[in-house]
Amino acid sequence: MIKKYIFNVLMALDILLNAIAGGSYREPISSRIGKNPKCSFLAEFLHKILNWLENNHCEDSAKRYSDVKKEDNVF
16 A cells, blocks of 8 residues: 555655646656657657656657647647
8 A cells, every 4th residue: 555655655756747848737757759850969868767767668658648749848
């Protein structure tokens, strides 16, 4: 039960940080990076770290959130 709570809080923080960075409030940062990993140095860096933690994490996240369009992003 506590694991699910921690996961939910971390997921909410992930989505909040993406929204603050100008992304959609409907997807996590890893999905945004998976759709365009070479858009900045920070994106490339996070892409490498996340994919090191879990193989193909960003690409899998981008597939899960494929319904979120680029037009949903603010920046």
